Amino acid sequence: MSKKVTIRDIAWLAGVSVTTVSQILNGKGERFSKKTQDKIFKLRDEYGYVPDFNARSLILRRSSSMIGVLVPNISSPFFGTFVEGVQEVAQHERMIPLIFSANRNAELEQNYLSQMLERSIDGLIIASATMTTDTIDKIIGARDVPYILFDQNYAQEGTRVLTDDYHGGELAAQHLADLGHRKIALLEPRELSENFTQRLTGFKDRLAKNNIKLDMAHDVVRTPLSRQGGYDAAEAVIQTGATAAFAGNDDMAIGLMRGLSERGIKVPDQVSVIGYDNIYLDEYVSPQLTTISQPITDLGIGAAKMLLNKIHSDQTQEQIQRFPVELIQRQSTARLHEA
Amino acid sequence: MSKKVTIRDIAWLAGVSVTTVSQILNGKGERFSKKTQDKIFKLRDEYGYVPDFNARSLILRRSSSMIGVLVPNISSPFFGTFVEGVQEVAQHERMIPLIFSANRNAELEQNYLSQMLERSIDGLIIASATMTTDTIDKIIGARDVPYILFDQNYAQEGTRVLTDDYHGGELAAQHLADLGHRKIALLEPRELSENFTQRLTGFKDRLAKNNIKLDMAHDVVRTPLSRQGGYDAAEAVIQTGATAAFAGNDDMAIGLMRGLSERGIKVPDQVSVIGYDNIYLDEYVSPQLTTISQPITDLGIGAAKMLLNKIHSDQTQEQIQRFPVELIQRQSTARLHEA
DNA sequence: TTGAAAGCGCTAACAG
């Protein structure tokens, strides 16, 4: 373990005091001779001196300059993209994002949360279905660490970014109705977080406006929120006799398409499928997936900006930022063939 | 911004010294009276005291318990999965991974690297094509922060995890040869990092053993390492007149398939396509992509374990851990139709 | 132009 070079080492090497080194390296060295300054800079580069962040923030009472980001799974295109948006903003302010993929495991999430708190992060972005604001507040406790909720949270309150899920659901429903479908199946995740509730409600409401009714007992298939879940639901969807299906997100939709195709059902000729999210994968599956688009990177950017804003301004007022959704029509939906 | 309660506050409130508080709170308080202990604990809870991580690690010279992870893009299935593997191991040892997605931007990478170093991370996992060990060593400087190289690094030295890229290339070549293909195109990224060089060399060598020769001038298409790159290369591949193509990775292969299909070329009927990596996406594109599989999560786990090992044992000896590859045959390759 | 000294919040000898 070769010792780390400290400011003292540099000072000693240069034959000056630590003050001198500190001042110069912090850009407050106008008052020192050019010669000294050069010497210090040279030494720093030569020995690869880097100030110790701990010591520094200890004295400067500066924050840790870290923000926590809790997502269900970083390997999914959706959250991967989201996180990149967050990182982009964070980097811009020299904040370090602590990214945790908690796999929808409540215990793990709370674990990560505590760990981040110990390290006095400045703020949090939480995308979690398993935690309520109550749980979060309890863990955060007395300190005031601001946080932004994102997506899939039951929260009825709290500052957060969101998209118009209700409207997204409406768009999906209208699209299928416009194509002439009357018998429609719905793929729901097992646990309905707020955003899913919204988009599914919008969907149902709009169907109703088109005089299409959804039989809650038979037309709704509940399955895990994953490609595998969609895949496994194929049989159930076929059983409903629907000519079109709306999946709660693209992952499920893609899995469903594959399941249908393996059972000899042609998409979209026999069954139209529409998803939700517009992950980049949609363009690469076959047929390309029709979906409702959410501006994923923008959501990440928006969440991060809001958080930083909250951190800096210290305002407690609850805010909500809403992002638009739109229908992206591709090849997985088609006009109903009259039988 | 409620001020933080310090150990001194607690000590003052309890009417004892800071030592007492420190000792008790750190589980070294057997020697103190039960009464005092209880009082301290109660006060801590009441005021929500949490030790300052900075001050703590400053004095304990305890590591930050953070490891840095530098990847090109976290939103890709490949690196997303890799990172999850890393995180799994890290969490197990209560280490926090600092994950950075540097987008193959050299300046950004170095930036992130410095930031991590400032925070005295305990170790690094670097997946970067743009940095050589020289650059890395320079930035790391005198400190000895152990690091593991992963994938795509030019490095001819340094502890690292890797897969047998050469053999992977061979497998791909043999597969195409076995299917009767004689005229084969190769999709290479613009910048050839070590692993690509290996897999492409293995590929060429094995073709040669099968008496198939690759015309470097015409059969090799260079294109960016991305789906878009593969997509854009479709025309060039068609021009080569090849009946099969090997893409340097799955992303390129998937893009290529789409490009071909949009130009009316049927895969695999007219052109077989084989990729490399076995990202989960492969099963969801159509036709499903034949590829050479790398155990991505295992690579992440392996890299993290090696790093932790290196951190703890303080051994300087260079190590290499090699992971197996295998051919995964799906639907994008087929026996050559005799014309 | 420079440096000595104080101190950030905490822990760890070493004395009582």
Next chain:
DNA sequence: CTGTTAGCGCTTTCAA
């Protein structure tokens, strides 16, 4: 049983 003292590596008065 408990407190005193001495720092960790750094920045910042304040004095020279």
